[in-house]
């Protein structure tokens with residue numbers, strides 16, 4: 447048995463599902479246990495390696511929703527269904543179902559931040575897991591909406607509020623920043639609410655400020671961070687802030703443990 451933690455395993459690319467002009471969901475064959483919020487290190491020979499969140503999983507399949515931004519992701523977008531890539535993981539703590547079971551849960555996600563919580567939302571839509579679930583989602587434009595059919599079905603079932611920063615002529619839904627729609631969440635008894643916030647740093651910052659002014663207790667707020675990672679296993683130090691390794695201790699944190707990580 448090889449104990450080198452950097453050795454990645456082959457994974458067959460089963461399906462590629464375009465989401466937007468620059469994001470696609472890549473589904474691979476995968477049989478190791480994973481949790482929502484964890485990530486894999488995906489590598490492609492000649493291109494390199496990149497950490498990518500798990501957006502969904504079931505029955506021997508695992509999906510990742512990826513934006514084409516550089517070498518590794520560019521090489522992924524050149525692949526075809528049936529090709530083989532390399533993956534190691536899962537890494538990171540992920541979301542623990544137990545922490546949210548029976549709560550009045552609010553999940554607030556911006557842009558690609560929806561990917562790491564997609565499976566969690568699907569799980570918690572089953573009423574037996576949480577007392578109540580409200581989802582607030584924001585994207586830049588209607589063309590940037592990920593998992594469009596599922597998201598629209600969540601809106602239809604009144605589980606989710608969806609907004610885009612800039613609507614176009616055809617857009618009949620909400621427009622404006624995600625923070626504008628926080629008042630539509632039921633935060634009347636803030637002590638009874640648990641909130642998960644995922645998205646770009648600037649969104650996280652303003653959403654947290656708003657939730658705190660509404661007296662949601664800090665210890666009831668969870669944040670997931672995607673930043674500055676390389677090895678994913680606590681060896682390279684890229685993700686270390688003070689004594690915190692985001693790759694090992696996170697990427698999911700309870701707010702009081704994370705103030706120093708917020709820009």
Ligand SMILES: Cc1cc2nc3c(=O)[nH]c(=O)nc-3n(C[C@H](O)[C@H](O)[C@H](O)COP(=O)(O)OP(=O)(O)OC[C@H]3O[C@@H](n4cnc5c(N)ncnc54)[C@H](O)[C@@H]3O)c2cc1C
Nearest residue numbers: 485496497498499511512513515516517518519672673675
């Ligand atoms: C825990 C975690 C989870 C993540 N999950 C996801 C996910 O689910 N989906 C996803 O899409 N991403 C995710 N990311 C981000 C992803 O890992 C990065 O985008 C990664 O850098 C992509 O690798 P790459 O080789 O394709 O890009 P790189 O080549 O490393 O490029 C990264 C950035 O640098 C810029 N850049 C590249 N080359 C140049 C150049 N020559 N000059 C100037 N700028 C340049 C690119 O525009 C891009 O913004 C995650 C990151 C972390 C830490």
Ligand code: FES
Nearest residue numbers: 676678680683693
């Ligand atoms: S990514 Fe290398 S130590 Fe965290």
